[in-house]
Amino acid sequence: xxxxxxxxxxxxxxxxxxxxxxxxxxxxxxxxxxxxxxxxxxxxxxxxxxxxxxxxxxxxxxxxxxxxxxxxxxxxxxxxxxxxxxxxxxxxxxxxxxxxxxxxxxxxxxxxxxxxxxxxxxxxxxxxxxxxxxxxxxxxxxxxxxxxxxxxxxxxxxxxxxxxxxxxxxxxxxxxxxxxxxxxxxxxxxxxxxxxxxxxxxxxxxxxxxxxxxxxxxxxxxxxxxxxxxxxxxxxxxxxxxxxxxxxxxxxxxxxxx
Numbered sequence: 001x002x003x004x005x006x007x008x009x010x011x012x013x014x015x016x017x018x019x020x021x022x023x024x025x026x027x028x029x030x031x032x033x034x035x036x037x038x039x040x041x042x043x044x045x046x047x048x049x050x051x052x053x054x055x056x057x058x059x060x061x062x063x064x065x066x067x068x069x070x071x072x073x074x075x076x077x078x079x080x081x082x083x084x085x086x087x088x089x090x091x092x093x094x095x096x097x098x099x100x101x102x103x104x105x106x107x108x109x110x111x112x113x114x115x116x117x118x119x120x121x122x123x124x125x126x127x128x129x130x131x132x133x134x135x136x137x138x139x140x141x142x143x144x145x146x147x148x149x150x151x152x153x154x155x156x157x158x159x160x161x162x163x164x165x166x167x168x169x170x171x172x173x174x175x176x177x178x179x180x181x182x183x184x185x186x187x188x189x190x191x192x193x194x195x196x197x198x199x200x201x202x203x204x205x206x207x208x209x210x211x212x213x214x215x216x217x218x219x220x221x222x223x224x225x226x227x228x229x230x231x232x233x234x235x236x237x238x239x240x241x242x243x244x245x246x247x248x249x250x251x252x253x254x255x256x257x258x
Contacts, residue, residue: 022209022230027068027194031101034150037111039139039157054094057084058203058242061099065197067151067239069101070213070229078192079129079173079223080211080238081121083204084164087246092161093117096137097241098154099193100176102146106189110179111146113139113154116221117162118171123207127222129171134162136221146178151193151239161244169206172240173221186219196233203242210236 061067069075084091098113115137118129139156146152164170176190194210205211209230212223230236 022207022228024230024232025070025072027231028071028101028103028149029068030149031067031069031193032147032150034102034147034152036153036155037141037144038155039141054243054245055086056202056241057087057091057093057244057246058082058240059201060195060203060205060237061097061193061239061241062201063198064195064239066195066233068194068196068231069103069191070194070210072213072229073188074215075191075213076186076188077173077175077214077219077221077223078211078238079171079221080205080240081123081128081207082170082172082240082242083206084167084170084242085203087167087244089166089247091164091167091244091246093164093242093244094158094161095243096156096158097243098156098174099151099239100154101151101191101193102148102189103191104146104189105148106146106178106180108144108146108178108180110184111141111144111190112177112184113141113156114175114177114221115139115156116173117164118173118222119164121169121171121206123225123228126225127218128212128225128227129173129222133164134160146190172238173212173223174238175219175221193239194231194236195239196231196236199235200237205235205237211238
């Protein structure tokens with residue numbers, strides 16, 4: 001059965017080196033939409049196919065001039081800082097949409113997504129993310145006959161919303177694993193869809209560059225500050241959508257009545 005579940009807390013980041021210079025690298029061209037995949041259960045419980053009554057808090061996919069991916073490896077773990085919008089106060093994320101690129105034609109008996117939301121990002125920290133929110137989310141999408149140079153839309157409803165405090169300087173890290181018969185494993189044939197050109201539909205990427213890839217060897221859904229990368233374009237980022245709601249604390253006041 002396809003499933004989503006949560007693991008324990010992540011390792012906290014430690015402030016360290018100064019913000020590293022972003023390295024420029026090449027990108028792909030001619031990616032094609034490959035279809036939509038839906039995670040259908042969470043913690044063993046059925047979830048609706050669509051989350052309703054909530055707000056789009058981040059959308060870097062819609063309206064992008066170019067959808068692409070990096071050709072430089074390793075790119076099995078990808079991450080990006082996030083500034084959210086359309087909300088205030090404490091934010092509850094209840095659905096995440098990620099976009100997975102297949103760089104080669106491969107038949108997978110199973111594909112999973114591992115991801116983590118982080119409450120704090122600092123480009124001068126090492127690693128760059130800290131204060132994990134909600135633990136590691138693992139979403140199982142089952143078998144996939146992936147076509148080369150295609151990207152797939154993967155929708156992940158969350159039975160338990162993930163809390164982020166405020167709107168700015170958050171982070172997300174994403175890892176895809178595929179099983180070709182010997183068990184789930186990292187593969188450079190599956191990676192994250194990236195974008196540039198035109199402003200984000202909702203929210204922003206506060207980093208200069210598209211984000212981070214695991215050039216330094218991190219496999220913990222976090223990154224060294226030397227892992228930041230760019231295509232040398234404007235308005236770069238990872239293609240994502242985050243849906244949720246927000247609440248602004250209300251202060252109680254006392255009134256006297258004559």
